[in-house]
Amino acid sequence: MDIQTSKIELVKLILDIDNTEFFQKVTNFIKNEKSDFWNDLSVAEQNEIRKGIEDLEQGKRIPYSDFLKKIS
Template sequence: MDVNIQNKKIELIQWLSTLNDMSIIEKIIKLREREKSDWWNEISVSEKKSLEKGIKDADAGNLNSHSDVKKIYEKWL
């Protein structure tokens, strides 16, 4: 794992251990709980269908190369 990420984690742990403000601690807990939730349950039915279609297409080998996709979407990039 990246050393910089490890250092940031340690800094956060040290900072968290000094906190006395319960409102900040509660916000961090809520953030952690949101991160744990399964995003699949949070998306719409149409988004789920779109993802399932994409997976089915990929499984069937219906894929576009990165360069082809860049050409298609270059006006938005």
């Protein structure tokens, strides 16, 4: 069974649910399972972001205008 067929079957099952508490649990579960962009980043990208945050916390900053000059 492909993913689209599975989705349709799941929707059919959900449509038959009359228990609001169970429906709320399923809704919350689905919302919590959404992909976090962080997980889509490579390890190298995650490390660069961590290093950037660490630099900021240590006061290592440059003015935005200097940054723009550096990259242009």
